[in-house]
Amino acid sequence: MAVDYxxxxxxxxxxxxxxxxxxxxxxxxxEFLVAxxxxxxxxxSGTMAAIVLGGASTIxxxxxxxxYGLSGAWMVFTIGLGLLALSVFFSARIARLKVYTVxxxxxxxxxxxxxxxxxxxxxxxxxxxxxxxxIAYATIFDVLFDVNRTVAIVLGGxxxxxxxxxxxxxxxxxxxMVQFVVKxxxxxxxxLPIAVVxxxxxxxxxxxxxxxxxxxxxxxxxxxxxYVLIYTFGMLIGQDIWQRxxxxxxxxxxxxxxxxxxxxxxxxxxxxxxxxxxxxVMYPNLAxxxxxxxxxxxxxxxxxxxxxxxxxxxxxxxxxSSGALIACATVANNDIWSRLRxxxxxxxxxxxxxxxxxxxxxxxxxxxxxxxxxxxxxNDVVEALTVAYNLLVGGLLVPIIGGLLWRRGTAAGxxxxxxxGGVAVVxxxxxxxxxxxxxxxxxxxxxxAVYVVVSLATPPTDAAVLAxxxxxxxxxxxxxxxxxxxxGDSGAPSPSGV
Numbered sequence: 001m002a003v004d005y006x007x008x009x010x011x012x013x014x015x016x017x018x019x020x021x022x023x024x025x026x027x028x029x030x031e032f033l034v035a036x037x038x039x040x041x042x043x044x045s046g047t048m049a050a051i052v053l054g055g056a057s058t059i060x061x062x063x064x065x066x067x068y069g070l071s072g073a074w075m076v077f078t079i080g081l082g083l084l085a086l087s088v089f090f091s092a093r094i095a096r097l098k099v100y101t102v103x104x105x106x107x108x109x110x111x112x113x114x115x116x117x118x119x120x121x122x123x124x125x126x127x128x129x130x131x132x133x134x135i136a137y138a139t140i141f142d143v144l145f146d147v148n149r150t151v152a153i154v155l156g157g158x159x160x161x162x163x164x165x166x167x168x169x170x171x172x173x174x175x176x177m178v179q180f181v182v183k184x185x186x187x188x189x190x191x192l193p194i195a196v197v198x199x200x201x202x203x204x205x206x207x208x209x210x211x212x213x214x215x216x217x218x219x220x221x222x223x224x225x226x227y228v229l230i231y232t233f234g235m236l237i238g239q240d241i242w243q244r245x246x247x248x249x250x251x252x253x254x255x256x257x258x259x260x261x262x263x264x265x266x267x268x269x270x271x272x273x274x275x276x277x278x279x280x281v282m283y284p285n286l287a288x289x290x291x292x293x294x295x296x297x298x299x300x301x302x303x304x305x306x307x308x309x310x311x312x313x314x315x316x317x318x319x320x321s322s323g324a325l326i327a328c329a330t331v332a333n334n335d336i337w338s339r340l341r342x343x344x345x346x347x348x349x350x351x352x353x354x355x356x357x358x359x360x361x362x363x364x365x366x367x368x369x370x371x372x373x374x375x376x377x378x379n380d381v382v383e384a385l386t387v388a389y390n391l392l393v394g395g396l397l398v399p400i401i402g403g404l405l406w407r408r409g410t411a412a413g414x415x416x417x418x419x420x421g422g423v424a425v426v427x428x429x430x431x432x433x434x435x436x437x438x439x440x441x442x443x444x445x446x447x448x449a450v451y452v453v454v455s456l457a458t459p460p461t462d463a464a465v466l467a468x469x470x471x472x473x474x475x476x477x478x479x480x481x482x483x484x485x486x487x488g489d490s491g492a493p494s495p496s497g498v
Contacts, residue, residue: 004307005145011182011311015163015318018174022167029356032168033100033330034246043177044257047319048244049264050176052079052235053183054320055136056385058313059293061269065276066292069213073273078227080265082235087258090404092251094242096475102239102400103335108472109403110411111465118418119335121395122239126328127371128388129240133321134160134375135384140294140313153375156317161368164322165361169247172322179315183268186312190305191297192271198300199278208281226437229444230389237400238392240320240327251475325371329363337363383434394425394443398451406455407466413455421447 026032039047057076064072099105103119137156138149147155163171199205205213212218235241248254279292282300286292297309378384398421399414425443432438 003304007307008311012159015159015175019163019166019171022171025170026168032357032360035169035173038249039247041253041257044248044253045260046180047173047176048258048261050180050319051244051323052083053268053316054133055317058316061272062276062293063289065273066280067289068219069277070273071216071218072276073269074219074224075227076269077266078231080262082232083265084262086236087255087262091245091254091258093473094245095248095251095254097472101331101335102242109469110414111462116339119331121391121422123331125388125392126239126324128384130321130324130328130371131374132385133317134371136317150376157372160318160321164325165364176319179319182315183312186309188271191309192275195275195278195296199281205281229440230393233393233397234389237396239331240323243327325368329367333360333363386434390425390440395422398447402451408455410455410458410461412458413451416454417447417451420450
């Protein structure tokens with residue numbers, strides 16, 4: 001394993017080096033949080049694909065392939081569909097808003113009512129997403145170094161927190177590009193063909209496995225529908241995804257770069273399912289489907305290649321973890337802390353851009369430590385991820401999409417939808433169980449009904465607010481990023497804050 005260890009150590013050292021480089025680049029809030037809104041098509045596509053394809057998409061995607069065959073691709077496939085929908089229909093408008101968070105978008109659209117509440121919901125989602133990615137380190141480092149779960153989480157989490165804290169989005173962008181290349185080589189170009197060959201080819205796989213393993217709908221229509229509700233719609237509204245959209249340097253970059261990334265996700269989904277199906281042929285009696293990835297890598301790959309593929313899995317986990325971490329810290333600082341501080345008169349109007357960077361850097365460090373501690377305490381990745389996406393979709397999907405598509409939606413309707421949808425999914429998860437489908441079904445319907453009814457029962461949004469909103473959507477009239485930051489830090493009313 002010496003060669004494999006060397007590959008991993010070089011990879012991890014490279015991540016830290018890029019964090020140090022990013023620290024020298026990020027000199028303003030815009031540079032630190034959204035990479036100066038300057039990413040071109042190639043870098044934007046790579047980093048977008050990297051953040052959405054994490055440990056659940058890689059280790060979990062192979063596990064679903066092991067359990068269900070080719071239809072196990074549907075979870076990751078619906079993620080790709082969501083990214084495609086976001087890129088084609090919404091990304092250009094989102095990029096033109098020139099904001100930092102989803103809650104700022106809601107304030108712009110509705111006139112400033114639901115900022116803190118929507119921020120709390122988004123913060124809970126991004127926190128749990130970061131936690132689930134951090135838990136996945138245990139699986140990879142157990143194969144690599146045979147260390148216990150806590151040490152693995154601390155080791156992987158510390159590296160991600162270090163480079164994210166140092167350079168913010170610039171560091172994360174650079175590391176994500178490396179991670180994208182490593183994932184492409186390790187998973188698509190190496191593990192996929194090797195797994196198929198080791199399993200005897202597709203003909204042998206068909207001969208060894210039941211026919212339902214090759215049924216595209218074998219996982220079940222209800223499960224596929226639930227994946228669409230949770231993951232496809234979740235891609236449309238997540239802070240971690242929007243924050244990457246904000247990094248695009250133009251509308252065209254956001255639209256076409258995201259389309260390329262979404263298409264890549266579809267290919268990645270099929271590859272993971274095929275690898276899992278091949279693993280089922282080679283290891284038909286594994287105790288856990290999620291161990292299929294680690295088993296096939298450990299037992300079937302040659303020295304050196306094994307290290308690269310494990311680095312690819314590590315890259316998948318780190319890209320999602322770092323993206324969720326900076327999103328969590330951004331929401332905590334900009335949507336919750338700054339607003340609460342402004343409400344009690346504690347804001348400082350004279351903060352310099354460098355101080356804003358220090359403040360956001362401190363929040364990444366604090367949130368990173370919290371994520372590591374929660375990851376150590378939790379065991380069930382699937383349940384944590386389900387809670388995160390149920391809260392996100394049930395609480396925020398309707399007011400966000402409604403704000404983009406329906407002029408009659410009002411602040412009261414949006415606030416009611418956030419509260420009712422969020423409370424409904426939590427209550428229904430307690431009643432039906434965390435992994436049940438009913439919470440997201442009924443919670444989403446409740447949110448939609450309340451949004452429509454309350455919006456129609458309350459006065460329309462002020463014409464001046466809608467006019468300012470249309471100007472921002474058209475890419476006109478936005479204040480400079482520094483002006484937005486100063487207004488937010490001071491707690492003073494602004495077009496993007498309360």
